Amino acid sequence: xxPTSTAVKGVEVQxxxxxxxxxxxxxxxxxxxxxxxRDVPGPSARTRERVLAAAERLGYRADRTASLLxxxxxxxxxxxxxxxxAFRAELAEExxxxxxxxxxxxxxxxxxxxxxxxRVVEALLDMRCEAVLLLAPxxxxxxxxxxxxxxxxxVVARHVAPDGFDVVRVADEAGVGEAVDHLVDLGHRRIxxxxxxEAAMAADRRTGFLEAVRRHGVDGRVLRGGSVEAAxxxxxxxxxxEPELPTAVIAANDRSAIGLLDVFLRAGVxxxxxxxxxxxxxxxxxxxxxxxxTTVSQEAAEQAERAVGAALERLEGARTDPVEVxxxxxxxxxxxxxxxxxxxAG
Amino acid sequence: xxPTSTAVKGVEVQxxxxxxxxxxxxxxxxxxxxxxxRDVPGPSARTRERVLAAAERLGYRADRTASLLxxxxxxxxxxxxxxxxAFRAELAEExxxxxxxxxxxxxxxxxxxxxxxxRVVEALLDMRCEAVLLLAPxxxxxxxxxxxxxxxxxVVARHVAPDGFDVVRVADEAGVGEAVDHLVDLGHRRIxxxxxxEAAMAADRRTGFLEAVRRHGVDGRVLRGGSVEAAxxxxxxxxxxEPELPTAVIAANDRSAIGLLDVFLRAGVxxxxxxxxxxxxxxxxxxxxxxxxTTVSQEAAEQAERAVGAALERLEGARTDPVEVxxxxxxxxxxxxxxxxxxxAG
DNA sequence: CCTCCCGTTTAAAGCGCTTTAAGAGATGTT
DNA sequence: AACATCTCTTAAAGCGCTTTAAACGGGAGG
Numbered sequence: 067x068x069p070t071s072t073a074v075k076g077v078e079v080q081x082x083x084x085x086x087x088x089x090x091x092x093x094x095x096x097x098x099x100x101x102x103x104r105d106v107p108g109p110s111a112r113t114r115e116r117v118l119a120a121a122e123r124l125g126y127r128a129d130r131t132a133s134l135l136x137x138x139x140x141x142x143x144x145x146x147x148x149x150x151x152a153f154r155a156e157l158a159e160e161x162x163x164x165x166x167x168x169x170x171x172x173x174x175x176x177x178x179x180x181x182x183x184x185r186v187v188e189a190l191l192d193m194r195c196e197a198v199l200l201l202a203p204x205x206x207x208x209x210x211x212x213x214x215x216x217x218x219x220x221v222v223a224r225h226v227a228p229d230g231f232d233v234v235r236v237a238d239e240a241g242v243g244e245a246v247d248h249l250v251d252l253g254h255r256r257i258x259x260x261x262x263x264e265a266a267m268a269a270d271r272r273t274g275f276l277e278a279v280r281r282h283g284v285d286g287r288v289l290r291g292g293s294v295e296a297a298x299x300x301x302x303x304x305x306x307x308e309p310e311l312p313t314a315v316i317a318a319n320d321r322s323a324i325g326l327l328d329v330f331l332r333a334g335v336x337x338x339x340x341x342x343x344x345x346x347x348x349x350x351x352x353x354x355x356x357x358x359x360t361t362v363s364q365e366a367a368e369q370a371e372r373a374v375g376a377a378l379e380r381l382e383g384a385r386t387d388p389v390e391v392x393x394x395x396x397x398x399x400x401x402x403x404x405x406x407x408x409x410x411a412g
Numbered sequence: 413x414x415p416t417s418t419a420v421k422g423v424e425v426q427x428x429x430x431x432x433x434x435x436x437x438x439x440x441x442x443x444x445x446x447x448x449x450r451d452v453p454g455p456s457a458r459t460r461e462r463v464l465a466a467a468e469r470l471g472y473r474a475d476r477t478a479s480l481l482x483x484x485x486x487x488x489x490x491x492x493x494x495x496x497x498a499f500r501a502e503l504a505e506e507x508x509x510x511x512x513x514x515x516x517x518x519x520x521x522x523x524x525x526x527x528x529x530x531r532v533v534e535a536l537l538d539m540r541c542e543a544v545l546l547l548a549p550x551x552x553x554x555x556x557x558x559x560x561x562x563x564x565x566x567v568v569a570r571h572v573a574p575d576g577f578d579v580v581r582v583a584d585e586a587g588v589g590e591a592v593d594h595l596v597d598l599g600h601r602r603i604x605x606x607x608x609x610e611a612a613m614a615a616d617r618r619t620g621f622l623e624a625v626r627r628h629g630v631d632g633r634v635l636r637g638g639s640v641e642a643a644x645x646x647x648x649x650x651x652x653x654e655p656e657l658p659t660a661v662i663a664a665n666d667r668s669a670i671g672l673l674d675v676f677l678r679a680g681v682x683x684x685x686x687x688x689x690x691x692x693x694x695x696x697x698x699x700x701x702x703x704x705x706t707t708v709s710q711e712a713a714e715q716a717e718r719a720v721g722a723a724l725e726r727l728e729g730a731r732t733d734p735v736e737v738x739x740x741x742x743x744x745x746x747x748x749x750x751x752x753x754x755x756x757a758g
Numbered sequence: 759c760c761t762c763c764c765g766t767t768t769a770a771a772g773c774g775c776t777t778t779a780a781g782a783g784a785t786g787t788t
Numbered sequence: 789a790a791c792a793t794c795t796c797t798t799a800a801a802g803c804g805c806t807t808t809a810a811a812c813g814g815g816a817g818g
Binding site: 149 | 473474475476477478480481486493495496498501502504505508509512517518519520521522524525526527534535537538539540640641642645671674675677678680696700701702703
C-alpha cells in the first residue's frame with residue numbers, strides 16, 4: 067500500500083484517504099468496501115458496519131473523477147447556462163433539483179463571451195455527461211440536430227420540431243392567447259403586443275397574439291421589441307409618442323414588461339389604471355411584491371422535471387424516438403391588469 | 413486493441429474514439445499521441461502532424477475525466493453559485509472568464525434549497541477541484557476556516573478576516589463613503605441609508621455610512637432593509653409614511669435600490685428631482701438605460717481576476733500565507749442623483 | 759466422507775489518459 | 789571501431805475507483 071501522507075518542504079500534507087485506506091482499516095478488500103459504500107447488496111452486515119465505521123473514521127469521500135471513469139454510467143446531465151438571464155438561471159436551478167431527485171448530477175457550465183454554447187456543450191461532453199439539456203437555446207435547428215447525434219439532447223423552452231432530440235416547452239401561442247382572453251374579458255379592445263424581436267421565442271408569441279385578437283375581433287397591433295428590459299423601455303417610449311395609448315400591452319417576456327412598466331411609471335402613466343401590462347415567464351422578477359406583474363407562467367419546475375424525465379427515458383433505454391412535450395401555460399393574474407378606464411364599445 | 417463500435421440490438425453504436433484509436437491511426441504510441449495533443453515539446457514535426465491529422469479525422473476529443481484522473485493537477489476551480497442572485501451569477505461568470513484566461517476550468521454547482529453551500533462544496537471537492545471560490549458567502553467564519561483546511565479557499569465580496577483562506581473584496585465602507593460624499597457635494601443634508609439587514613455585507617456599508625455623515629456633519633439615519641427588492645420597497649413605503657422625505661437615499665445594494673425606485677415612482681415621487689437614490693454593486697440591473705442607477709461598483713471583473721489570482725498563487729506554491737485584497741470601489745454616477753430641490757442650509 | 763450449492767469475499771482486469779524511465783537510432787568524438 | 793551524446797519514441801506503471809469472475813467456507817444432502 068502506498069503512503070497516505072507525504073512530506074514536502076518539511077510540511078506534512080495529509081492526503082485524501084482512498085478506498086484502499088478504508089478497506090485496509092476495515093480489514094476487507096477494496097471490492098467489498100466499494101460495494102458497501104455504494105450500498106450494493108451482497109456484503110454481510112458485519113462487513114457493512116466495519117467499512118462504514120472505517121470510512122467515517124477516516125473521513126472518506128469517494129473521488130468522483132475516479133468513480134466516473136470506472137463506472138459505465140456517469141449519471142451526469144450537462145447544462146450550459148447563460149447566467150445573465152434570470153429565467154434561464156432559474157430553469158437551470160430547477161433542472162438541478164429535478165435531476166437530484168432522480169439520482170443524477172448536473173454539470174453546469176456558463177455560457178460567456180469567450181465560450182459560446184457549442185463550445186460549452188463540447189466541454190460538457192468531454193466531462194462524460196450522458197445527455198445535454200439546452201435551456202431556451204438560440205442555436206439554429208441544424209446545429210441542434212448535429213448535436214443530437216453526439217448525445218441525447220433535450221431542448222427546453224423553445225419551439226422547434228423535435229428531430230433526433232426531444233423538446234419540452236410550453237404552448238406559447240396558447241399562453242399569449244390566455245393573456246388576450248383575460249384582457250378582452252376585462253373590457254380591453256385596443257391591445258399592443260411588444261414582441262420578442264429576433265429571439266427564438268418571439269414568433270409563437272406573436273402569432274398567438276394575432277390569432278387571439280382576430281378571434282376576439284379586437285384591435286391588436288404588434289410593436290417591435292426584444293427580450294431585455296431596454297427593448298420594453300424603448301417600446302414604451304414609442305407608445306408614449308403616439309397620440310393615444312392602447313389600453314393594454316402584452317410584452318414578449320417579463321424583462322421586457324419590466325422595461326415597459328418603468329417607463330410608464332416615470333411618464334406618470336399609471337398601471338393598471340391607465341394601461342394594463344402583461345409579461346411572460348413568471349420569473350422571480352414578476353413575483354416581486356412591488357412589481358406584482360400579471361404574466362404567463364412558463365412552469366419552470368415542471369418543464370425542468372419533464373426535461374429531466376425525457377433525458378432519463380432515453381438514457382435508460384425506455385425510448386429512442388424523439389418526443390415533444392408541450393405543457394399548457396397558465397395565466398397568473400396579479401396587479402398589473404384591470405379593466406380599461408373608459409371601456410370602449412365592443 | 414478493443415473494438416471501436418459495438419452492435420446492440422442490431423444498432424451500430426459508434427463509440428467515442430480513444431487516444432488509442434488516434435495513436436493507431438497515426439501509427440505511433442499512445443504516449444506520443446498524448447504528448448502531441450497536449451502540445452508538449454518532444455515529438456518530431458512528422459509525428460505531430462500525423463497525430464494531429466488522425467485526431468482531426470476521427471473527431472477525437474480527450475476524455476476529461478480520464479485526463480483529470482491521470483494528471484497530477486486538475487486545474488479545476490470550484491464555484492458554488494446561488495443562481496437566483498444576479499450579482500453572484502455575474503461574479504461567477506467573470507470568475508469563469510478569468511480562470512479560462514489562466515488555463516483553468518471552473519466547475520460550477522448551483523446552491524439550491526436541496527443542497528446548501530457546504531454540501532455543494534463537498535461535491536466540488538469530490539470532483540477534484542483544486543481550490544474553491546466562495547462568492548459573497550453567508551457562512552459563519554468558523555465554517556470558512558474549517559473548509560480552508562480541506563482546500564485552498566478564496567472568499568470573494570465579503571468582509572471577513574482572512575484565516576487560512578484568502579479574501580478579495582471591495583472596501584465597502586469607503587464605497588458608501590464616496591456615495592455620501594457625492595450626495596453632500598450635490599447639496600444633500602438629510603440622507604437615509606436603507607441597510608442590508610442581516611446580510612453579511614450590511615455591517616460595513618452601515619458603518620461606512622454613519623462615519624461619512626458624521627464626518628460631513630449632516631443628518632444621516634439608518635433604516636432597516638435587506639438585500640432584495642422587497643426590502644427596498646418596504647423601506648420606501650415606510651419613508652413615504654413619514655411627514656417628510658429625506659432628500660437622498662442610499663440602499664445597501666442595487667436590488668434594494670430598485671425596490672425603492674419602484675415604490676417612489678408609483679407614489680409620484682420623482683427621482684432624482686424629489687429624491688436621489690444610490691445603489692451598490694453596479695450589476696447589470698443598474699446599468700439598464702431606463703434604470704440608470706447611480707451606484708457603487710463592486711468591480712466584479714477585477715474581483716474575479718484577483719480571486720482567481722489568489723487561488724493560483726496558492727496552487728502554484730507561490731504563497732502559503734493568507735492574503736486580503738481590498739479593492740478601492742468607485743462611484744458610478746448615473747441618472748438617479750441630482751442636487752436636492754431646495755438646497756438646505758449647511 | 760464427499761459433493762454440490764449458496765452466500766460472501768476478493769484478486770485482478772479494466773475505465774482512458776498521463777508520465778516516467780528505459781530503449782532505439784542517429785550523430786558526434788576520440 | 790568503440791563509446792558518449794542527443795533526439796525521439798514507447799512500454800509500462802499508474803490515477804482511484806468499479807466490476808467481473810473466480811475462490812472460499814460452511815452447510816445440506818447423499
